Amino acid sequence: MACRTACQLLQRRLASSAASVRLSAAEVRGRRSAVFSREQARQRSLYPRTEKIEVTLQIPGLQGTLLVMNKGLSTPHSCARHLTEWYVTSSALALVDGKPWSLHQPLTQSCSLSLLTFKDTDPLLVNQAYWRSCAALLGQVLQDAFKEDFSVELLSLPEVLVTSGAFCCDVVLDPQLDAWNPSEESLRSLTRGAQQLIHRDLPWEPLEVAPPVALEVFSHSRCKQKEVEEKSAQSPKGTVILYRCGDHVLLSGGPLVARTGLCSQYEVTAIHPLGEGKWGLHRRAQGLSLPLQQQAHHTVWRKLRSRAEKLVEVPTGSTNEAISDTLTLPSAPEQTPPHTPQQ
Structure with missing residues (x-):
């Protein structure tokens, strides 16, 4: 409270x-990014000493492979760079201890790691x-x-x-x-x-x-x-x-x-x-x-x-689903909206 x-x-x-104070759009973006950078630096300073963590890969063909990474600094993307170029360019998301995790989010403890791509069997x-x-x-x-x-x-x-x-x-x-x-x-x-x-x-x-x-x-x-x-x-x-x-x-x-x-x-x-x-x-x-x-x-x-x-109606509390190969594709007439003002 x-x-x-x-x-x-x-x-x-x-x-x-x-x-x-009325700021321009560029000034607002600059201030937001500056606060982001300041907080990012503060969080990184919480790990002044290099501590090691163990990351166990849960990847087909690399099951159980152990990587020793830096606590609070290394990310799933860092781990991918220890593998092949394919994992670096194809990985879109990670699972850390089974939870969705951004590829650029630092790892803070020893964990299991999966790298997800759009070609996975279950791309949900x-x-x-x-x-x-x-x-x-x-x-x-x-x-x-x-x-x-x-x-x-x-x-x-x-x-x-x-x-x-x-x-x-x-x-x-x-x-x-x-x-x-x-x-x-x-x-x-x-x-x-x-x-x-x-x-x-x-x-x-x-x-x-x-x-x-x-x-x-x-x-x-x-x-x-x-x-x-x-x-x-x-x-x-x-x-x-x-x-x-x-x-x-x-x-x-x-x-x-x-x-x-x-x-x-x-x-x-x-x-x-x-x-x-x-x-x-x-x-x-x-x-x-x-x-x-x-x-x-x-x-x-x-x-x-x-x-x-067509306008997408947004139901309250909706969640995403996987892309389906059997979508029904209704046709929509081409529309020609009025002219736009100068941008």
Whole structure:
């Protein structure tokens, strides 16, 4: 209770400070990344001496292989680098003692380790992380797409079924854009932005933090401060997970894949208005993607894209499912939205 009260006091103080100083989008990103770096350095300083841990591989063909790694510094990605290049480039997620674990999250004790790829017999966890990561990438693109004159507030990354046909990112744009309907060229421009981030092959760096740190990171976003409170209240440890990609910091409800370069075919398919909400006009941006290890023929991709244009309804408490090879692909008519304002 005391921690919650302290967080509420900090939240009000940060909100008051944010209201008095209007920063540009680039300045906000820079401040968020700086707080992330400071906390990351603090956590690493908790391991001043090099302590060794034993990591037992649970990988076909390497079952029981023992790696001696550095506590608090080594990650599953570090372990993959002791194997072959295939594990470095193909691994998307890890299991540490049976629990989903980001490839770049440090290991803090001796454990068992599995490296997961999109070619595994049961790709459920990898598909969940991939869909979540594609939505995170879409949110980053939206925040970078508009001129400094227009504010962009990311609301959430809804957890939707992979079989729903599209990943989603809810957003509120500047009130000046309330009448804006994105054209096909606007969607293509957003797609190009995503492809540029994919080409840079940026890692998603995870960081588990206490609520006061997360509130400081998102001191210029009342919406994100509210989300920090909700996620920390739902967490058994009372913490939240932040991820950084380049200088973009986000909240995530679960692990992301290792890097943007694991995405291959990627397209922003639609931005739907959802109506007025607490923060303004809510919109749902949607997209479609396949990972590097899976490709679709252009005729199949067109069918998938048509389906991904339709508004995805987000049921409360939904969870992801594995990609199915027997999806029914309903067709959707091509739409030509009105012209977009200059971005």
